[in-house]
Amino acid sequence: MTNLLTSLLYEDWVLHALIWLPAAGLTHVLVSSADRARHIAFAWSALVFVLSLGLWWSFSPGDGGFALESSTPWIESWGVSYALGIDGISIFMVLLTTFTSAIAILGSFEYIKTRRKAFYALMLLLQMGVVGVFLATDIFLFYVFFELTLVPMYFIVGIWGGERRIYAAVKFFLYTAVGSLLMLVAILYIYFSSGVDSFAYEAFLNAELTLREQIWLFAAFALAFGIKVPVFPLHTWLPDAHVEAPTPGSVVLAAVLLKMGTYGFMRFLLPFFPGAVQHPTVVMVMLILGVAGIVYAAWVAAVQPDAKKLVAYTSVAHMGFVVIGIFALTLNGLQGGMVVMISHGISTGALFLLLGMMYERRHTRLIEDFGGIGRAAPLFATAFVITALASIGLPGTSGFVGEFLALLGTFETHPVTAIVAATGVVFAAYYMLPMVQRVLFNKLDKPENRTFPDLSRREMVILGPLVALMIWIGVHPAPFLERMEPSVQVVLERVEGARPVPGTAGTPARED
Amino acid sequence: MTEIVFVLFAVVAVGGAIGVVVGRSPVASLLSMIATLASVAGIYVLFEAHFLAAIQVLVYAGAIMVLFLFVIMLLNLGHDYRADVKYGLWYLLSLVVVGLTAGALLQGFMGTGATGVRGDGAAAAAAIDAVVAEKGVVGAIADPLFTDYVVAFELTGLLLLVAIVAAVVLAKPRT
Amino acid sequence: MVLDYTSSFHYVLALLPELVLSAWGMGVLLVGVSREQEGGGGQELGWLALAGLAIAAVANGWLYSGVTEEGATAMIAVDRFRLFANWVFIIGAALSIVISLPYVARQRLQAGEYYSLILFAAVGMMFMASARDLMVIFLGLELMSIGVYALAGFNRRDRRSAEAGLKYFLLGAFASAFLLFGIALIYGAAGSSNIHAIAVAVQDGTIATALMGPGVALLAIGFAFKVSAVPFHMWTPDVYEGAPTPVTAFMAASVKTAAFVAFLRVFLVGLDGLYAQWWSILWWIAAITMVAGNVVALVQSSVKRMLAYSSIAHGGYLLVALVAANDTAAAGLLFYLLVYTVMTVGVFGVVIAVGNQTEENSRIEDYAGFGWRQPVLGVLMTVFLLSLAGFPGTAGFIAKYHLLLGAAQSSLWVLSVILVLTTVVSYWYYLRVAWYMWMKEAPETAGAGGRITTPFATRVVLVVSVAVILLAGVFPGAALDLAAGSIDGLRDLVAGSGVAAGP
Amino acid sequence: MTGVGTAESAMTALAGVLSPSPSAPGSASGVAAQAAEQWEPLLPGLIVLLPLLGFVLNGILALWAAGHSSAAVRAGEEWNPFAGPSRPRTHTLPTLIGPGVMLLAFILALVNFAGMPADLHDPVIRTYWSWIATDTISVDAALQLDQLSMVMMLVVTGVGFLIHVFSVGYMKDDQGYPRYFAYLNLFVFFMLVLVLGSGYATMFVGWEGVGLCSYLLIGYWFSDRDKSDAGKKAFIVNRIGDVGFLLAMFLLFNNFGTLDFGPIFAGAEGQLAVGGTTVTAVTLLLMLGAAGKSAQVPLHVWLPDAMAGPTPVSALIHAATMVTAGVYMVARSSVLYALAPTSQAVVAGIGVLTALVAATIAMQQYDIKKVLAYSTVSQLGFMFLAAGVGAFTAAIFHLVTHAFFKALLFLGAGAVIHSMHHAAHHADGHLDEQDMRNMGGLGKFMPVTCVVMWIATLAIAGIWPFAGFFSKDEIIWYTAAWAGAGSNPFGTLYTVYWAVALATALMTAFYMTRLMVMTFHGANRTGAAGRSHIHEAPRVMTVPLIVLALLSVFGGWINVPDALQESFAGLFGVLPMSEWLHHWLEPVTHAAAQIQIAGFGEPAHAAPPGGGEVAWAMISTLAAAVTVAVAYRVVGTNKYVPAARDPGPAGVLRRAVYNKWYFDEVYDSLVVRPLLAASRWCWKVIDTVVIDGFVNLTGSFARLSGWTMSLFQTGQVNMYAFVLTLGVLCVLGAAVFLQ
């Protein structure tokens, strides 16, 4: 495989292709007819996914640094370059993106009935933006992609969403924008502190910041990423966005967009501000927020009448595990966080697809409108149960590996946090099982549910790979863990190795 | 002597200005305005700006104010004796704001005199007087007008053209 | 070629674009008057005016291609700063004329006067950019203003237009008086109205400080009025709403640009040495402008009025560049103005299209479902709005980022934060238009409006504008270099001082 | 590598994993690893894999079958769980696959058992692939064979096989037949992972996996809301325990850097202080896990509800195997517990308390399965008591015998229910097929069932020479013996335990006899219509019952204590396998025993009130026998009426017992409802009002301030001039006064 890839000069073009092929697909969709838009879009996203698969072989973890790097000057006067690269952290995010995008597009075939061209064009634009976020090694470029993802999502939610779609779309947009724009100011601060006219990742790493500065900048970055994740008190956009979004939107939102936040934590927050990250108060705050997210979101999820909202809240809970894993600042925690990210992308994505299928069939998302579906649609029920179990982290599924490592890593440094977080394991059952029961089990007492069709062949094709992945990662996560380990190690070493620079760099020049 | 004349003119000017603001009819305001313009012209004379004083009276008080009067008559506003000054709280508030603004200006201007302006007052005045003596009242102004400030001068020409065009366009009756 | 102004002919050369445009304006006027038509048609006059702008652009290009001046102290500056600004004016005027073409025809306005007034106003703007003398700035400003007063009230059949004209005129004249008073005081304090001389006097310390304080303040107020900075903005929404839409576009884009360019030259060149005295005033004005402009825009139901408030807010962002007062910020200001001109005129172009060349359909509800009815215009509008909002991928982002860069360079962190937070506020009302266009269904009664027809030329221009916005959003390098190059040497006027440079 | 090994490698490769590699069990193995090298276990991976294979095959069949039945549902037919067509693919194949894989697994287990050297000191570990591995932690997917896991494996596969066979008859008419076997096979797979896992992490996989299967099987008839509720309850309560398990693992990892049994147990004595905080915490947390899984007070509430599942499931999961996983885990961690005397006291205390509470409840239940369920809880309590007092062998011994007789009881009850079910079909009105008040006199109709159940009853009651006698007696004796140990700090406490245990044993005899009498003796209360349909179970069900009955009789003979060997209990020396199990498990429990003796001193040779082992064995069996006889008389003279006409128990105490000491109600009002209320409060108040309120308020505030500011925009020139001048004033003032 590797030889084949090498012979194709795969490493030279793949990263660019991953970003720009969706753009080509977007154009293609726009010039095609509305009827064929979905097939074209799927073909392009499938192509991108197949191409991205090569990374699995082509990427070797090495020393944890970036691989397949390329950098072209973009805005030279500002030191901005079009710089891409991939490491053990981003490779999984990229694969997750290409994978779920293709799945989401396939899953939207029946769901999206109007304005298809626009929809698929936006989906491809979204994919392009997200892949860009994960591949960019230039902060400016990263920021551009980071923001770029908002627009397609805004329209996807706003146009194809449910009743309160506009409220949800705007809330999503504004919430996220607040954070990211403040981050932009922080980015500029580092840019001027680094003393190098460059937005390159390496240059930012070399910026000398005092502890005080680091904490402020940390706050700005953490706000931006924390909203995206979302971390506990900043999460209220998520349920609304999820509930209103059309299925494919929810899938991509849950599977990938949220990961941009935690990815940001790992990629930027930790390495840029090692001093702040090690500050006990900062760590405590982040851990408390993470734990609060786990418990609180689980509680709130448990009493949701709307299945989609329930799953949306579970995302908050899951991401809480990622947050504590990251801020435990241990290898296991970080790796666990990574695995939770992947796992959550797959299982929650699948859950949203399943809920979408339910909605397509019954045009309701209220749990109480279902019941006994397991009788009418056994395949559906099977897929649903497996996915739900993966979501609550049953051993043998992907969810367990991640949560186990994250909790283990947290326990190493912050036992109390881990103890409280571990109750999330119970609460996961507390919110998920009643939903499963009320949807799939109980008496099939509503006549309209009797004719609930079982999975179609297309739907099986969609869910099959997801379920397979859940189990694969749960049973044999080693290929994942070993690929990410060096890069995670690098992040950790950076945090542990650095001490804040003393001095008063960056005092205001003119505004004293 | 000059001071007394100045004060005299100043009092008339300010009185006229107040008259403009409180005048009951537009015509009354206009006449007060002319009084102000005339006394300001007098002050120009005190500052040895004889040509400007003349222009002030001829062009300003003469032509422009007549234009105003003409419009007032055109619109048949001459007999409008309804007081259109907004008295009451609004007036009070405006007075306060204006008074405070005046205070700020006063504070700014009090320090003038010796150090308020750049350059030596006596020397500059002497230089002006010399130029006036050499080129005449009109020539002293005309010379820089057509040399150093020729661009500005041409610009005023364009300005007037635009004003005419604009006035023609706007004042045309509706069709 | 180096101009030294010892020969009057060199003035002619230095003012070539202005002269061309003035003459052309007169020509358009004459052609228009000679044709004796009242309303209707007149498109060819528009094209004629565009040709004049093209020639002025050529002249400007010639100046840009390497003509310099001796000494850099004369009344008329021949520097790239001015020439860059001229480009912006020409683009602004040209785009405004293009979106005017069908409007003027449909509204049966007097085309000859209309287009010539635009050209004359553009000349006034150019003078504002080129003037190195406060008095010339004032005259240029009046030339521009008088033209725009007339344009604002141009539609005599529309009482809103007349009202806009009156308000603009009264308040504009009122503010001019403050500006003039400021000029007088500075003239007294510095002994000259030449910006270079003022800068030198400030540098020497020979300036008389007593009058300088109020002088600078009044000058700032005068400019602040023209850039519609809060609290001198009160006229803006009314005038923007009442004026014929293409004029609104022209006002929002070019008038503001001209005022900012002059503002920049006066404050960052002439009064740079007094930075310590004026920065805090501008700081507060900038902050209040950003906040008030954006916040009030939230509650507008008329798109035109909303855009008026949005333009106020943009003025606030631009003021940040003045507060930052460094080369980066200055270049950012120029770049922003260029981008802002294109997107503002563009957005008003779509507003005109939605209004079907009238002043109707300007309520936000009228945009419901518009995007799906007119996908091309809808997409264009969306891009314009995103660009106005400063969203990545559009030139608006690069421009706003440039301003932030300048602010950051001067460590204006609080102001930067205000800028970004108010930007978030602005997202709401820009997105609101987008959500009406794409996410709401058109009301059942919408059939009354009928098909919206937009002339081919307008469409082409709008598409090109969008292309430019996107291109500059993705590959801004050349434009940025151009803007940065336009600042080169601008603030080094005061030889050997070095105070002009930012931190 | 032998050919067998190659075959095994091929099998595991089939599963898509790395080939197995024998590895030394941790650092402390040393020279002793040689012994492991000499013994090559036969395809241990296959033993585990077979049930999984069964699950996959049955699962496919289940989906296929479900597709058909769901088509019927869509067509509008009412769901009838017992109307399944007996097609080859939905019936014959699962019948072959389900019990078939179990049989193969059992045979393999037996072969391994036979081949296992008695002197094997260190466990044999088979590593298949690296499961979770980072720089600091390495968890392998590995199986560990030693004496303890061997016993458990035999119980699981053996009893499991019998129950599978029984199920063939019991579930014959169920539409979800293949699904049932799929779940059952999956359960066995996870159970085997649990008992064979080479470390806590692997064990945890099985631990949660069996929980999952329990959930699925309890809610097997998921259309019934109560049944799926019960499944859910079981899962959630189990998960509470699992948190303890998880935390214990974390704590262990922090101290040992590994989760494998070998290194932890080898290093425990050196690294952890006796009675230290860490080891106490670890063991208590593990105990929490065990309590969840093994239904110990206060986490016992799920088990009685779990009776909602098919009865064979109750037999397999909720009697014989899964619920004993906690005991297995404590026994497995014997070294750690030995190091933590406090935890031991707690474990024993919880055990004895559970035994007592459950036994009392069992005395007042009418549902035949509920009685058995509480009986199970009670017996599990005995096992914990054993583990708590350090008699790990006794715990495992009781686990084994309990697996026999309790499985038998449940299956017997299953046969009764099966029969009653047919009767219920024909009865007038509603007839609860599990309510013993509706039974009575069934012995006439179901003689085989009656007999085997009496055997099991005698066994559980502790009557010599049945299996239960030996195991229970050993527990009680060890409690007494350790209570009297020289330096046991909890001596008095142990004495109390002993007394309570003794009393509980008698209660066991009582309620079991009550069950038997109410079910099989006296007059029949089923009603005439139903009565004629009561019949003996088919052979496929009775054969496993008979096998289990034999085991219940003789199963106890594998561990006759040395002290009793020569007494009546050992038939005066006739019984052959004196303390066989004890010796067999010695390699596993030896270390713990050493530590315990070091800490407590030698166990006493007399019970607290005096008297040796033989004497107390005599006393207990006689007392039990008397209790059985008395209960037979007392219960037999009671006049029971059918459930429909029974007003329920009278009197505060009886009612409290009947209502299970109100555990469920207390939990409901103290935990469930407050939690739900808190959740709702979080949602409605914190999320909606506070956070979203703040967010929306920000927006509203912005709009409000915008609106306020726009009020100045009156459209009047004077106003505008005024504001402008105000601005002038501010700027001018600032410029003039603030310079």
Next chain:
Amino acid sequence: MLTQALLLSGALFVIGTLGVMVRRNAIIIFLCIELQLNAVNLAFVALSRYTGIEGQLFVFFVMTVAAAEAAVGLAIIISIFRHHETVNVDKFNFLKW
């Protein structure tokens, strides 16, 4: 003398400002603005005694501007009068908020 002249200029200026704020008649408002311009002219003349003849030149320009403004302004007033039959600026509040 300069100070006094500037003070007079300032006084006239603020009186003009007051007029703009309190008068309703558009023509009078405009007249007040003219008053302000005049005040500035006075300042220019006074300052020119100290700084040179340009000050007087500027007055010249200002007068031109005033004339141009007068032309345009009065035309606008006439124009709006045709709509409203009044020059009361309070009536011109169709555009607001």
